[in-house]
Amino acid sequence: MFANLSDRLTATFKGLRGKGRLSEADIDGTIREIRRALLDADVAVPVVKTFTGNIRERALGAEVSGALNPGQQVVKIVNEELVSILGGEARQLRHAKTGPTVIMLAGLQGAGKTTLAGKLAHHLKGQGHTPLLVAADLQRPNAVNQLQVVGERAGVPVFAPEPGITRDGERVKGNPVKVAKKGVKEAEQRQHSVVIVDTAGRLGVDQELMRQAADIRKAVEPDEILFVIDAMIGQDAVATAQAFQQGVDVTGVVLTKLDGDTRGGAALSVREVTGRPILFASTGEKLDDFEVFHPDRMASRILDMGDILTLIEKAEKSFDQAEAARMADKVSKGEDFTLADFLVQMQQLKNMGSMKKMLGMLPGMGQMREQIENFDERELTRIEAIVQSMTPSERDNPKILNGSRRSRIAAGSGTQVSDVNSLVKRFEDAQKMMRAMSKGGGMPQLPGQGGGAPGAWGGMPGGKKSKGKQAPQRKVKGKSGNPAKRAQQEAAARNRAATGPQAPAGSAFGLGQQQQEDFDPSQLQQDLGKYLGR
C-alpha cells in the first residue's frame, strides 16, 4: 500500500534512475498514478483531466536533472502546478471605501457558515474593526440562537430582529432579505465598520432559495460574498460551486473543517471552477481556529506529503511559550542543550499527542514507515525514566557519567546499562549538531550532505518526499545552497526576528515571513536522519 504520491511515483520509477529523459510510456504510468492520487484526494474529475494534461506536457518537455530522480522531478512539477492553480491571486478582504464593509456568507447546509461568521467577526475585531453580525438564517431551527451565542463568545453584537424557527411553527416567519437590509442600515447608524450577513444553508438545485440569496445580495450590495465550503466535500464540489457562482456570484471561498484528515482536493476543484481565490481556512471549533489560506501547504496536503508546517503549528500550540522562548534563546546564544532541557522538551512533546502521528508528519519519514509503525510509545516513558534517574549535575553535564554512575542510573530506571549508553551517545550527537547550528558556523558535514539544493536531500536513500514542496520555496526565499552560508543567513534572520518588528499574525497556515526560520528544523531533520543509521 502506497501512502502517498511520492511513494507511488518512486515505485513507478524503480529501475529508471539512469535514464536522462522520461519516455512517453514512463509518463503514462506516472500520469495514472497522479490521476489516482488526485481522485483519492477528491479532486473533481474534470479538473483532474485538465490538470493531468498540463502535467503530461510539462513532464514530456522536462529534462531530468542530475540531482533529482525522475519521480522527484515529476512530484516537483505536480506540486508547482498545484500551487500555481491554488495560489493564483491570493488577496486580502476587500473593504468598502465608505460606509460599512458588507460581507455575505453563503453555502450548503452544514458547511459551517454560522460558526465561521463568529470566527470572521473575531478575526476582524482583532484587526481593529467593529463588526456586526446579522442573523439572516431564519430557516434552520435555532440558527439565530446559535449566532447569538457565537457572537457573545466573540464579543461582537448580533443584529437579530427575527427569532427564526425556534419551537412553535414549522413555517418560516420573517423575511431574510429585509433582515439583511435592516442589518446594514443598523450598522450604518451605529457606525460599525463591517457587517457579516449569515444566510441560511441552501442547495445549489434549490431555485427558490438561490433566488432568495440573490435577493439578499441585491438588497445589501456586499463587498465580499464568501462561499463557505466543507473541505470534506467530494465530486459534488463542482456542481455546488457552479450553482453558487451563477446564483450569487461569489467573490471568495472559505474552506472549513480543514482540521479533519481529509485531503481537501475540493479546494482545487472550487478554485478551478469558480476562478475565485480561497481567502480563509477554518481549522477547528474554537474562535481563533481561523487562518488566512496558504496554497503551498494545501498542495502538500492534497499530495499527502509530510507536513512540517503543521507539526510546527502543533508544537506552537501545545508548547509552553516561555519555556520555548528560553530554549530558543539558549540555542541562539550557543549554550549547550542539556539533558535537563531534553527532559522538559520531552514532557512537552507528550502534550502534543501521539508520537507516531508526529513522526508521520515529518518529511522523509516515509522511508521509515515500518519502523514508525513498530514504534512503542512507552519508549518515551523509559527514556524519561533514565533521565530522571540522573542527578541534576549529571543532566547538565553528561560527560561525568562513568561506569558506576551509568549502572546506578540503569538500576534506578529499571533499564540496562546499554540503554543508558545508547541514550547518552545519541544525545551527545544531537548536542553536537545543535551546537554547530547555534554557532551559525554551518551544519555538520556528513557524507552525502551536499547542501541546500534539492538533490542533496537524497542523502537519505530513496526519494525524499518534501523535495517538491520545499524546492520552489527555497528559490523564492533566496537561500544559499551552501549550508554554511545558509546557516549564517538563518542566524541573521533569527536576529532580525528577535529585534525587528514582526509580520502580521495569522500566517500559521503557510508562508509568513518567518518561513526562513521554519526551515532550519526541517534541515535539522535531514541531518538527524543520518543518526538513524540510514
Added chain:
Amino acid sequence: MDVSWIPGSADLVVVIVAAIAVVGGAGAALAARRRGPSARVDEPARASAPTTEPATAPETTTAPEAPESRLSRLRGRLGGGLGASLLALLSKGTLSDDDWDELEETLLLADVGASATDDILAALKARLRANPDADPRAVLREVLIEIVDPSLDRALALGPAGQAAHEPIIVVGVNGVGKTTTVGKIARVLVAEDRSVVLAAADTFRAAAADQLETWGARVGVPVVRSEREGADPASVAFEAADRAREGGADVLLVDTAGRLQNKAGLMDELGKIVRVVSKVTPPVEVLLVLDATTGQNGLTQARVFAEVANVTGIVLTKMDGTAKGGIVVAVQRELGVPVKLIGLGEGADDLAPFDAEQFVDGLLGS
C-alpha cells in the same frame, strides 16, 4: 558514525525529541514574538446559552408520508442524475473503449471512489466476457446490487412498540452532516409507529444545539433531556436521559451527540464514554453514523474510525436531495459491511426514507 550501532527505537526517540524540541522552540518563540503579549486574546469563557422557555403544549403530530411515495420520490431524484447518463451509455449496446472511460468517469463523479470503481468495472468486464450477449445494463445492475447487498438487514433493530424497553439509539458523525435533524426525523417516524421516545441532547458543545433539538422535540411532541448549562459532560446528559427513559418507561432513547472530526482523539474518547455510559443502563441497539452525501473519499475514513470507537451498526446518508450522487454508500459498504439504513432527502420533517438496495440501484439505473 558508529557502524556497529543498530538503530533502535530508543535512539529514534532521542533524535526525534531533539528535532522537535528545536522545531517547537523556534516556532513557539516566533509565535510569541509575532503575537506580542498584548495581542493575545483569551477566548471568553463559554457563555451560557440564552435559554428559552420550553413550549408546554406540543404541536399535534401528523403521521409521516407513506414510505412508498417517499421512495418513488427518491427514485425520481436519483434517476435524473447518475441513472440517466448510465442509461444513455448502456443503451448503446456494445461498449467501446471510450464508453468504458465514460462509464468509469460517471462512477467516479458519483463519489464511488477510485478503487471501488475499478472493482465494479472489472466485475462488469469479466461478466460481459463470459457472456457477451448479455445486456450490459442488466449485468451492471447485478454488479451494483451485489455490492450494495440487499440481503443486509436495514431495519432499525427495535423491539415491538409499547414494551417500555428504553432501547437506546445513538447518533454520531462529524460536524455539520445533519445529526440533530436526523434525530428529529427518526423521532417523528418512531412516534408515528406509536413508540414513546425520549431525546437526549448530548451535544453540549455547539452553540444552541440543544435548543435546536428541543425545537424538534416540541414539533414531534417528545420530551428532551438537556443540560442546564453549555459545556456539560455529554456522557452525564446521556446517562440522565437513559435513566429518565427507564423510569418513564419509554420505548426508545435517541441520543444526539456533538459533531466530532474523526481525527480528534480526545473527542472520539468522549464518544466512547457516551456509548459506555449509556450501555450501563441498556446497551445501545443501534449506533447510527450520519454521513453527508456530498462527502468525498474522507467518508470512508470517517466510517472506519467511528466504527472502531462506537461500533457503528448502520449509516444514515443525508442531503441526498442535492446534486450529490451519494456514491460513497457503495465505497463505505464495500469497505466496512455496515449497511445504509436511512436516507435523508431534505429539511422537511418527513424527508427520511428507508434505504432499499434494489430500489436504490434501480433508481441509479433509472428503470
